[in-house]
Amino acid sequence: MKTFETLTAAIAQLKKEGYTTDFNIRQNGIHCKVTNILLSPKEFEIDEKYHFEDNDDPSDAVTLYAISSVNGKMKGLLVGSYGIYQDDFTQELLEKLK
Template structure:
């Protein structure tokens, strides 16, 4: 995983990732990322890129934008809060989404 660019806002990062083919919107659910196309287990996707944003005045504005590709070629975006606004996640998912 390598940062190629940094975008000034979450929406700009999402727009640029969509242009790169990351068109599916993912959400988190236990050991899965989910979309309208179904569930993908934590072992069946990789993080291609990640962008982290911190709120200037409000810690609840902290977010990470993940570019994700599944082992079967589904590419999409996951936007997740971190810090105080983070969703409770399984240990496996926490490890997978850890920003390194």
């Protein structure tokens, strides 16, 4: 697996590799605002995952997910914050993002 010094560097490289869709987390899946497509946990795979922490403030930690749809039509990125697992998400989605 690749390593990156910063979140910005990781995003730039993964976009070059075709991960161009911006996903946002929803209670029961991930959503692309541009296409208004919601993928359930069964409809996507996590290809790569990178964790970044601010040494000065560990609560500023984020995880970057490189995601592809099972049907192969979408590849994109999801940035999850430190508190992502504390919100009210379906168990299936939480298991997928672990």
